[in-house]
Amino acid sequence: MRFIVTGGGTGGHVYPALAIARGLKAKYPAAEILFLGSEGGLEADLVPKAGFDFQGIKLTGFKRRLSFRNLLACWQAARGFTEALRIMNSFKPAAVVGTGGYVCGPVVLAASFCRIPTLIHEQNALPGVTNRLLSYITNAVAITFPDAVRYLPRRTRIKLTGLPVRPEFMSCTRQESRRALGLPEEGRLVLSFGGSQGARTINGAMVEVLYHFREKSDLHFLHVTGPAQYDDFVMMMSQRGFGFPDNGNNTIKPYLHEMPLALAAADLVICRAGAATLAEITVTGKPAILIPYPYAA
Template sequence: MHFVVTGGGTGGHIYPALAIARGLLEKYPGATVHYLGSERGLEKDIVPRAGLEFTALPLAGLQRRITLHNLRAGALALAAVGRVRRLLKVRRPAAVIGTGGYVCGPVVLAAASLGIPTLIHEQNAFPGLTNRWLARLVDTVALTFPEAAPYFKGRAKKVVTGLPVRPELLRVDREKCRQNLGLLPGQLLLLSFGGSQGARSINRAMLEMCRQLAGRSDICLLHVTGPAQYEWFRQELQAAGINEDKFANINIKPYLHNMPAVLGAADLVICRAGAATIAEITVLGLPSILIPYPHAAGNHQVHNARALVRAGAAIMISDAELTGQLLQQKAGELLENRPLMASMARSAAGLGRPRALEEILSAVAELVQRGGL
């Protein structure tokens, strides 16, 4: 049995596709997976390292205005459809699965035109343009957020599956994680980060948090600055008289190589509102203060954050309004109100979908059976 998986441009599209690809290989022993991506996306480096067969397509994303670039991008997309159709006719996959990004358009369109079963997965509460368009052609749309469903028109079956998270997150032992970090019984861990590269606005606001929490025995703060801003952040702390050796409850890291082990010990998280991050904190049942990235396509991080706020699982602060004083006020209100944090934790856990990958694979299996394979 053979499958084609596609999705690219950013890690938000690539890593769910890789999780689905690995899941298919486990579910169907002896199966093969062919990953189709863009020559320009991160997938061209990430996917081959994951050991999957990879084909790069010459494509370009569309700009949100009429330009000569868009004419060229359209020509590349049309050429890619023809190339993918020829490939699919030879390989005859049991299903084609897309996770978003402009590479999905030609690949899924080619599959649908050949009658091959198709599924797309949408990570965000506000769907991307490519997935909204493809929903009119595919058989199934798998959703992370139920709030995304009204944006999809057409005949496709819509099923809320959630977003696959790292397997190690599903195996975390909270008490062991806390012991490994040296946390005392009853001590709260506040974890803050702005993504793998950090976020300057969050870093600036966290300086005030560090000043307010330095020396507290009941609260431990672990802030991840991102590699590029680490030295600047430490210098700012030292200028404020905060030394990590003196204040043991303040811990600053440029990057966390084992994020699941730290998330597993956290009591409150301050972070952006990317779909993968939200999937992880809800699977672990963590209350959060969400600061959506202001330049996300379609402002989708705001929509993601609002889904958690409506459920009582999070507080949202816009990046434009973010200050150290406001963040300290909101975080302080939660840290001093453990019953409220416990309520938010329950709400977050209620949104978590630890079986997201299994749900997606079940939807693929339904397509395979329907296709008579």
């Protein structure tokens, strides 16, 4: 049996897709799973590291305003649809599962065109544009929050499932996780991050937090800046008198692949309020200070 899983752009789409892929593999150990994502997207890095076959499709997301780049996005979407059709005909999956993001569009559309059963999972209370469009053609929609129902077509087959979380979040222990991450085994640990892409406002606020608590030897911070904002963060820290790599009671990372370990190690989490993050925090039972992104559901 073969399955295609697709979704990407942000960790909020990629990580639920990986959890679904692992769930399929657990239920069907002999199954072949192919992950389709965008070339150069976050998924191109995360999926192979998770042990799944990955194939990239060259796509560009649409701008929600008049832009010449949308013409390029349309052309790439059409080409992506053609490429996805070729993959459907050669791989012949039993079903296709999508978790959102613009790459999900041409892949699920191609599967529907080939009469392959399709399912999409929506993580948010307000469904994303891609999933709202796909809900008209997909066989079923799995949702995380009941509020999402009112934004979907009435004839859609909907199932309230919650948000799938990777099993690693349930198996890590505090002390083992701290040792694995090279963090102090004693004292309190605060984990802070702004989602897979980082958040400029949270980074700026954390510089001041780290400066305020810089002399607290019984308190350690693990802050994740986001890859594109790491250099700016280091500069702000330097302006505050911190030295690198020895910068006192804090550890700074551009990105953290070992988030299950980090959550297990932490005593408090400061972060955005993305659906995947909320599910992971809930599963691990960690107290959290949430800073929602004001322009997202």
